[in-house]
Amino acid sequence: GAVVSQHPSRVICKSGTSVKIECRSLDFQATTMFWYRQFPKQSLMLMATSNEGSKATYEQGVEKDKFLINHASLTLSTLTVTSAHPEDSSFYICSARDFASTDTQYFGPGTRLTVL
């Protein structure tokens, strides 16, 4: 199957700093990527849909100025958590849709963010 990578896998930062997470589709072109957040023992929560070359579409309740998404190429999307606070600590997961074959979403391994 298609491979999606995420970097970093784990990050610990101080409150008030910004953190950038990268999501890459390694062997396919992804015109659409998705960003999810998941708190312990809870469901996946879609944060935003990222389309290459255009502005991301944010889900209701997700602050676009806090969670900056850039999808500059067909294989890379980034999520920047600005001015992170302890309540932003969570498991952030990206997925990429293989548009060429089907609408299957392939998930990256996730980034565990801890804000102190």
Next chain:
Amino acid sequence: QKEVEQNSGPLSVPEGAIASLNCTYSDRGSQSFFWYRQYSGKSPELIMSIYSNGDKEDGRFTAQLNKASQYVSLLIRDSQPSDSATYLCAVTPNTNAGKSTFGDGTTLTVKP
């Protein structure tokens, strides 16, 4: 009513048994259906995709789709303790368009 509904479980089966996971969806226009497995602390991984009514088999896994009744199921034969995980059902409204809607997942425990 949620767009995609799954029993949260936990579902517990003995090793070697058949585990049956069910999912119902509300959008009749849905075209694509997926099952993902998520181990604790890990991201989801794709197990099966199904697009047409009927059964689709892949090893010990069988996905079943009934669009008229708006349900999709996953059967796991000869369940193993390593199958213990949360299983997510995902439904996409149109092929090559739209985002998938995920159920909350069913937690499966396979007891040795």
